[in-house]
Amino acid sequence: MASVRSYTSLIRHEGNQELFFFTELSVIGLKAGMPIHVHVEGLRGTGKTTILRAASSFLPQSVRIKDCRFNCDPVKPHCPQHILLSKEQLDAVETEQVKIPFLEISHAAKIGTVVGTLDLKQLTNKKEPEAALLPGTLPQAHRGIVLVDEINRLADTAPELTDIMLDAMGTKPGRVQIEENGLPTVSLPLQISVWATSNPDEDPGSLADIRRQLSDRFDFTVQMGRPKEVRTLLAILSPELELAAIQKTVVEADILLGQHLAEMAEQVGRIKIPSGILESLAEVYIKHHFESLRSLEALKTGAVLAAARRNRQQVTWDDVLSVAPAALRHRISPDELTVILQELQREKRVTENPAWAAGSSALPEKASQSTRKSGQSKRSLSWWSRFMAWWNSLLGSRRDNRQQGTASTKDTDIQSKSARRKLGPSTKRSNPLDMPLVTPPAVARPLLELDISDAITVGEVDNDHKK
Numbered sequence: 512m513a514s515v516r517s518y519t520s521l522i523r524h525e526g527n528q529e530l531f532f533f534t535e536l537s538v539i540g541l542k543a544g545m546p547i548h549v550h551v552e553g554l555r556g557t558g559k560t561t562i563l564r565a566a567s568s569f570l571p572q573s574v575r576i577k578d579c580r581f582n583c584d585p586v587k588p589h590c591p592q593h594i595l596l597s598k599e600q601l602d603a604v605e606t607e608q609v610k611i612p613f614l615e616i617s618h619a620a621k622i623g624t625v626v627g628t629l630d631l632k633q634l635t636n637k638k639e640p641e642a643a644l645l646p647g648t649l650p651q652a653h654r655g656i657v658l659v660d661e662i663n664r665l666a667d668t669a670p671e672l673t674d675i676m677l678d679a680m681g682t683k684p685g686r687v688q689i690e691e692n693g694l695p696t697v698s699l700p701l702q703i704s705v706w707a708t709s710n711p712d713e714d715p716g717s718l719a720d721i722r723r724q725l726s727d728r729f730d731f732t733v734q735m736g737r738p739k740e741v742r743t744l745l746a747i748l749s750p751e752l753e754l755a756a757i758q759k760t761v762v763e764a765d766i767l768l769g770q771h772l773a774e775m776a777e778q779v780g781r782i783k784i785p786s787g788i789l790e791s792l793a794e795v796y797i798k799h800h801f802e803s804l805r806s807l808e809a810l811k812t813g814a815v816l817a818a819a820r821r822n823r824q825q826v827t828w829d830d831v832l833s834v835a836p837a838a839l840r841h842r843i844s845p846d847e848l849t850v851i852l853q854e855l856q857r858e859k860r861v862t863e864n865p866a867w868a869a870g871s872s873a874l875p876e877k878a879s880q881s882t883r884k885s886g887q888s889k890r891s892l893s894w895w896s897r898f899m900a901w902w903n904s905l906l907g908s909r910r911d912n913r914q915q916g917t918a919s920t921k922d923t924d925i926q927s928k929s930a931r932r933k934l935g936p937s938t939k940r941s942n943p944l945d946m947p948l949v950t951p952p953a954v955a956r957p958l959l960e961l962d963i964s965d966a967i968t969v970g971e972v973d974n975d976h977k978k
């Protein structure tokens with residue numbers, strides 16, 4: 512592995528902020544037992560691998576069974592050697608504090624070194640010959656991080672390694688199988704965060720194009736940009752910074768960051784997600800026909816971890832919005848992403864400013880009361896009613912302004928049925944705001960989902976026959 516830089520000494524700028532953010536979320540998630548997989552896309556030389564490798568300078572500690580090469584959790588051992596221990600034996604077993612494992616899989620790696628092989632040293636031990644397994648990179652990284660640099664190239668040239676990664680990342684926890692001739696296959700649970708980088712502008716292209724399935728396994732895809740300001744570049748090039756990277760103060764800052772993240776991870780279990788946010792996310796999922804449920808899970812997990820990083824007890828729309836682009840950009844088109852982000856922004860505005868939705872007296876009394884009471888929770892109003900409320904309040908205020916000083920019509924009259932009836936076809940409406948708005952007769956559906964009878968009127972069919 513290349514030499515490790517101090518993480519906290521690296522310069523943050525607009526192009527790499529998102530990566531710093533997700534690196535830290537990932538470590539919180541790992542400590543909290545909610546590992547996330549992060550894929551970083553960016554041009555060569557943007558420093559994505561440097562940031563990820565530097566993360567090993569601040570990784571917090573964890574407890575394991577002493578000398579266990581599978582990094583067994585003393586509370587929940589999983590390796591062939593420790594899984595069968597009784598409660599009493601486990602209580603007596605020696606433990607040790609070690610840094611969270613951080614291992615790298617290279618392109619030249621053989622399957623044996625990634626998953627594991629027969630331990631020849633044990634087998635040829637003259638005193639106690641034993642057929643034991645030597646864990647590979649993946650099982651050794653249990654409860655830790657695995658970095659795959661240029662994963663798009665790996666997916667292109669090593670399909671068998673790609674299949675192993677698909678297994679390891681398919682579920683949470685994932686699985687890894689160690690197979691050796693003459694030995695029963697050992698299948699181990701795998702609690703890891705996979706971090707990967709790729710450069711979609713170079714051969715063989717983006718990971719999504721090579722192995723869409725593998726691309727989807729990543730909870731988040733982070734986009735890495737170059738620094739845009741001269742000031743940032745000068746800071747990156749400053750010799751003091753190079754020096755600071757090896758000074759003790761910076762190392763302490765790294766350790767401190769690791770401790771902070773570990774503390775944040777302890778709060779994760781207590782963080783609540785308002786039901787309104789969950790319902791809105793589910794609505795977005797259904798409305799936009801997301802291919803995989805992973806997108807929704809990533810949004811939810813990411814929002815919880817983001818709330819933990821901000822020391823909040825409850826997820827807010829800001830948390831959701833901070834992770835949404837990375838959770839969705841590798842699963843949908845850029846246009847769809849823009850639309851969805853706008854929808855989420857609108858949900859945030861409605862939640863934070865109930866007056867936006869409750870501006871109309873045309874709303875049923877009960878609904879407007881619940882709007883005022885519910886605060887963070889989801890309003891019973893549909894999107895359409897909220898839009899109507901906003902529109903009607905706008906209509907009302909414009910009308911009030913215009914009719915000031917004259918015998919004005921009350922707001923309620925404008926929206927009442929009698930008022931609508933008065934606006935007959937002959938009424939002049941030069942101002943579009945004077946248009947009466949009514950709820951559509953049925954919930955709008957995409958054209959392709961309509962029955963033939965809904966889409967084609969009888970008249971049209973008849974005309975067709977007459978031709």
Ligand SMILES: [Zn+2]
Binds near residue numbers: 579
């Ligand atoms: Zn073990």
